Structures are given as C-alpha cells and as structure tokens.
Amino acid sequence: MDGYRSDATAAEMWDAARALLSVLEPEQVRELRAGPARLDAPELREWTYLPGSRPGLPTEGLDDRQREAVDALLAVAHSAAGAELARGAIEVERHRRAMVGATGPDRYWVRLLGDPDGDGPWGWRMNGHHLAVHVLITAAGMRVTPHFIGAEPARIADGPQAGRRLLGPEEDLARELVTDLDVGQRAEALFAAAPPDDILTRADPFADPDLLPTGLPYGEMTPGQQRLLERLVRRYLDRAPAAYARECWSDAVARGLDGLSFAWAGGCAPGDRHYYCVRAPDFLIEYDNTQDDGNHAHSVWRHVRHDWGADLLRAHYTEQHR
Numbered sequence: 001m002d003g004y005r006s007d008a009t010a011a012e013m014w015d016a017a018r019a020l021l022s023v024l025e026p027e028q029v030r031e032l033r034a035g036p037a038r039l040d041a042p043e044l045r046e047w048t049y050l051p052g053s054r055p056g057l058p059t060e061g062l063d064d065r066q067r068e069a070v071d072a073l074l075a076v077a078h079s080a081a082g083a084e085l086a087r088g089a090i091e092v093e094r095h096r097r098a099m100v101g102a103t104g105p106d107r108y109w110v111r112l113l114g115d116p117d118g119d120g121p122w123g124w125r126m127n128g129h130h131l132a133v134h135v136l137i138t139a140a141g142m143r144v145t146p147h148f149i150g151a152e153p154a155r156i157a158d159g160p161q162a163g164r165r166l167l168g169p170e171e172d173l174a175r176e177l178v179t180d181l182d183v184g185q186r187a188e189a190l191f192a193a194a195p196p197d198d199i200l201t202r203a204d205p206f207a208d209p210d211l212l213p214t215g216l217p218y219g220e221m222t223p224g225q226q227r228l229l230e231r232l233v234r235r236y237l238d239r240a241p242a243a244y245a246r247e248c249w250s251d252a253v254a255r256g257l258d259g260l261s262f263a264w265a266g267g268c269a270p271g272d273r274h275y276y277c278v279r280a281p282d283f284l285i286e287y288d289n290t291q292d293d294g295n296h297a298h299s300v301w302r303h304v305r306h307d308w309g310a311d312l313l314r315a316h317y318t319e320q321h322r
Helices: 008-022 026-032 064-076 080-099 168-180 183-189 223-237 242-255 307-321
Strands: 108-114 122-128 131-138 141-143 147-151 190-192 261-266 274-279 283-289 297-303
Touching (some): 008 026, 008 064, 008 108, 008 141, 008 242, 026 108, 064 080, 064 122, 080 131, 080 147, 131 307, 168 261, 168 283, 168 297, 183 190, 223 242, 223 283, 223 297
Parallel strands (some): 190 261
Antiparallel strands (some): 108 122, 122 131, 131 141, 131 147, 147 297, 261 274, 283 297
C-alpha cells in the first residue's frame, strides 16, 4: 500500500481523498463511490463534457467544508496553472448561467473509484459542463487523461470577469504559429475553410489520432515555428502535476518530435471561428472555438496509451494474474 504514496503527488492525492471522505455523510460516501469493482470496466470510459447529470456525488448539495475538500482534491490533480484552468471552467460556467438567468449552485459530480486505503489501483473523476478530469493511481504511477476544459463564453464581455479569456493562451499560441507559416506550409496545415463545430474526437471512449487531419509535420517547420508548437504542446501537458507532465514530454522527445504535426481549419484572424489539432504517436490535442459565432471554446488532451490509466491497469491486472 505504501507504494501508492511514495510519489509526493500521489501522497497528496491520498490525503485529499481521505480528507473528503472524512467530511461526508454516509449517504454521500455511497454516492461518491458509485462505480464497478474493476477500474477497467467499459462503462468507466463513458464520459461527456455536455450539460447533464453524471454518476457520483453531486457538488450542488455540499456544505462549505465539503466543497473545500472537493476543491483541494481538484487542485492536487493539477499543476498550479492547471488548477487555475479547472477552477476557471467552473467560474466561467457560473457566468454563463447568470447570463441566461439560471440560479443555483454549481452542478458537477465527483466519483471515487477503488479504495485509496487498499492495495489496488484507485482513482477519481470530476465531471460536469465543460470540465472533465480523470485521475488513476497505481504503485507504478499516475494518469490524468482524458482532460477537457471548455469556456462558454470564450471571452467574457461584461461583469466582474469582463475581458477574461480562460483559454486565451491555448488560442493565441496556435494562431501565432499558423500566421507564421508561409504560403506552402499553410496550404499543408489548413485542412478546411470552414471549421468543424466541435472537437473531432467528441467524447470517444478511445483516443484515435487517425480521426484527426495530418496537417503540417514538425520537421517541415522552421526552428521558430517548432518552438511555438513545442510551447503549445507543453501548455496542455503542463496542466498535469509537474512530474507527470515531465514524463509525458520526455516520452514525446524520446520518440522524436518529428512525430508531431499541426493542423488548422477556419479563419486565422482573432474572432474568426476556428479549430486546430496536434497529432503525435502517443497523444492528441484538440481545440475549437466555433460555436456561438466563435465565442465558445473547447480544449482536450487525450493519450493513446494512458487514457483512463489503461496502461497501468493492464500491467496491474496482468501482474495480479501472474
């Protein structure tokens, strides 16, 4: 059991999970623990970033202490910048509800999978409109994908948050890259004049890079363009706790950054409806700002091998059977 807490982030995660359990009522604990015994059950790959209820403990009924415990759990699953994005998705959603005259508390669902005090894998997830965080921990490591953040509106026009662009860096880095391409490069990177109305992988249970256009390969970019693409990729990976983000980036470098490619659709000027994606052998990144006349953004980071902790679970159950 101690192996699960040898990593500093895993230990913090365990502490945060135990702290949450300690402030919940028995019925709330039962809701929190909604899930099958095996963490590789197919139903645990079902997810959505759309409005609507989910299995698990609803946050709308929590008191202040309980909500603080949920916030602490969410924070420890991220870097400081990643936690700011996750909190930001909730804050922008509050603004959206106020715009349409909706009242009431935040509506997200937290689900604890497995037993933090046991000898097996465990994890948790928090889902709701425009927020999907999935965490799995074993003695061999931690996984945090699929990871989805959305913002509606993408740019807040008025009120206390006026001017806020939650996913502004994700958009601006990609636009800087696409506008730096020469005519020939841009012809290869731009795959459609009209962007898709959502990310192409939607809420697929399995991440498939082949669903995405190939676009412009890393090797055909100038050194400055390559650095922009690297910064864009790191912007997504660095949502995760530092050690895991470093692991993912080191894996990408070891496999060769020539495996990266970048594709764009839609207009290139600020305010234009647009979409982009980054493909790599092991992961994919998607971003769209197309709905509501280009003021409704989605962003997602998926990992071909790591989503849902599939690689860690496979290794754990194989070892168990051996």
